[in-house]
Amino acid sequence: MKILVCISNVPDTTSKINFTPDGKTFDKNGVQFVINPWDEYALTRAIELKEAKGGTVTVLNVGEADAEANIRKALAIGADDAIRVNAFPKDALFVAQQIAAIAKENSYDLILMGKESIDFNGSQVHGMVGELLGLPVIFPAFKLDLLDDTTARLEREIEGGKEVLEVKLPFVASAQQPMSEPRIPNMRGIMTARTKPLKVVEPSGSEPKTEYASFSKPEKKSGVRMIEAENAGELISLLRNEAKVL
Amino acid sequence: MSVLVLVEGFNGEIKKSSLEAASYGSQVATTLGTEATAIAIGDVQESALAALGAQGIRKVLFDDDARLHNFVAEAYLKVIAQAASQESAKVIIFSNTNIGAALGSRLAVRLNGSLATNVTELPVIAGDTFTVKRGVFSGKAFADVNLTGDVKIVAVKKNSTEVRSDAGGSATVEKFSTGLTDADFAAAPKETVMQETGGGVLLPEAEIVVSGGRGLKGPENWHLVEDLAKALGAATACSKPVSDLDWRPHHEHVGQTGITISPNLYIAIGISGAIQHLAGVNSSKVIVVINKDPEAPFFKAADYGIVGDAFEIVPQLIEAAKAL
Known part of the structure; x- marks a missing residue:
């Protein structure tokens, strides 16, 4: 079983988000980067499947050299090898084309990633990869089990419920909670990660279809209005007459 | 065209x-x-x-x-x-x-x-x-x-x-x-399972959401969330610890790794407002926070707040909502 897990290098959830003064670029100063939390569900599930059935887990990142710390972390958690496509991830289509190009070279049985990245919140890459490769995409999947060497059973969230699917390999699935329990790398994992292969490849050609022109931040709230606990019922009339949401 | x-x-x-x-x-x-x-x-x-x-x-x-x-x-x-x-x-x-x-x-x-x-x-x-x-x-x-x-x-x-x-x-x-x-x-689902919806309102589509956290102390107290939701025609939701503890199903978890919602009104009861939780609800138009800890970070993101015991406050809200 060959599994490809695509990970994104994103600002930690607790980071303050700032942009350069012209508003055109995200300001990385003082920001700690992590493996995209949704991708971690995909990564740990891939490692669990490998531990149960054998095979390999390859981690793929489309990003610049500063992503390597988190690529090594993924190796420390239990992936076997890694590929970094050396490019700034311009847009979702660009990233999807890089992933599809790598996938075409190395026929994977499963291509997993998170349901979205917490920086651009696009939720686009998995669908685009599936379309570029002509593979089914299961989005968003919160349960993934292998029935045998050729078929997987997945549960997918839909509005108001869930669907149970049986899908032939290979396919693309995008993970969400509670697909797996993310792991913290142990000392042995960290030691062995240093010697695991991390291949850097140059991007293949692609024409982006979107341009990020500028960024802005939402207006600050005007402050909280406190209501005495003894008069809690007053809240309901404020919500109706002042906030006009009831 | x-x-x-x-x-x-x-x-x-x-x-x-x-x-x-x-x-x-x-x-x-x-x-x-x-x-x-x-x-x-x-x-x-x-x-x-x-x-x-x-x-x-x-x-x-x-x-x-x-x-x-x-x-x-x-x-x-x-x-x-x-x-x-x-x-x-x-x-x-x-x-x-x-x-x-x-x-x-x-x-x-x-x-x-x-x-x-x-x-x-x-x-x-x-x-x-x-x-x-x-x-x-x-x-x-x-x-x-x-x-x-x-x-x-x-x-x-x-x-x-x-x-x-x-x-x-x-x-x-x-x-x-x-x-x-x-x-x-060929890729049709084998089976579709629809959830029980508290007040019959689907969470992702809801205009009003009433959400509970660990401050409610246990699943046996969820009638407070459900009754308020019913009185307001709202959907129910919960924080991550609550779904991790299996007090409530995962599909109700709103937050960074749960679902993201943007209702007109989000009422958080007994949720401290960790940044991971805010990431799932911060584009709600009006946020109400009810928490016994006046230092709960959620108050900074709220439009209306009440400091006090949810077990005393929520019944008052249910009464007032029923009287609308």
Whole structure:
């Protein structure tokens, strides 16, 4: 079983988000980067499947050299090898084309990633990869089990419920909670990660279809209005007459 | 050239999020000097579709193939791609539902178009430039994005567009057949399991959400959340610790790794407001926080707050809500 897990290098959830003064670029100063939390569900599930059935887990990142710390972390958690496509991830289509190009070279049985990245919140890459490769995409999947060497059973969230699917390999699935329990790398994992292969490849050609022109931040709230606990019922009339949401 | 809107049905009705997409699409069509057509798929009554005229839709293409009641990506894609080609659609509008997001990305590749998801405002169109504002960094920022492709696909964030009902007239409904074969349904789900919805309101579609955290002390106290939700016509939700403890099912978990919601009103009871939780709810229009700890970080993000014991406060709210 060959599994490809695509990970994104994103600002930690607790980071303050700032942009350069012209508003055109995200300001990385003082920001700690992590493996995209949704991708971690995909990564740990891939490692669990490998531990149960054998095979390999390859981690793929489309990003610049500063992503390597988190690529090594993924190796420390239990992936076997890694590929970094050396490019700034311009847009979702660009990233999807890089992933599809790598996938075409190395026929994977499963291509997993998170349901979205917490920086651009696009939720686009998995669908685009599936379309570029002509593979089914299961989005968003919160349960993934292998029935045998050729078929997987997945549960997918839909509005108001869930669907149970049986899908032939290979396919693309995008993970969400509670697909797996993310792991913290142990000392042995960290030691062995240093010697695991991390291949850097140059991007293949692609024409982006979107341009990020500028960024802005939402207006600050005007402050909280406190209501005495003894008069809690007053809240309901404020919500109706002042906030006009009831 | 026209604007095409995907309309999803649920239990015979049009989803509210699709009414928003229709309202968005018809306004884009007016700006572009063209008309908005809807492609309707799924479990929806034909009679409901003509009423889309109120949202400014002039024509509805309706594929009533019953096999489409379940979402099957390949079949849906064929239907939409064929409708887009028939209508020479240059702009396609979805709601950013799980279905809309799943289709948008595949369609963007198939039609060689540009896609923006999580879009919060109408586009700014100036000459050939088509710019949309979308939410990024989990609600902490917005980005203005130019869609440079020939076909522009926009997935509109739920509850960010006012549903208009002023356009008047009714839409013509035309049968639309794509000639789908069994192969297009090969990936159909084996089984669909619908959830129990507390007050009958689906969380992702809800305008009002009442949410509980660990401060409620145990699942046996959830009647407080449920009764308030029922009195307000709201959906129920919970924080991550609550779903991790199995007090409530995972599909109710809102937050960074749960679902993201943007209702008109979000009432948080006994939730401290960790940044991971805020990431899932920070685009709610009005936030109410009820917590016994006056230092709870959630108060900083709230519009209204009450410091005190939820077990004393919530019954008062239920009484007041019932009296509305």
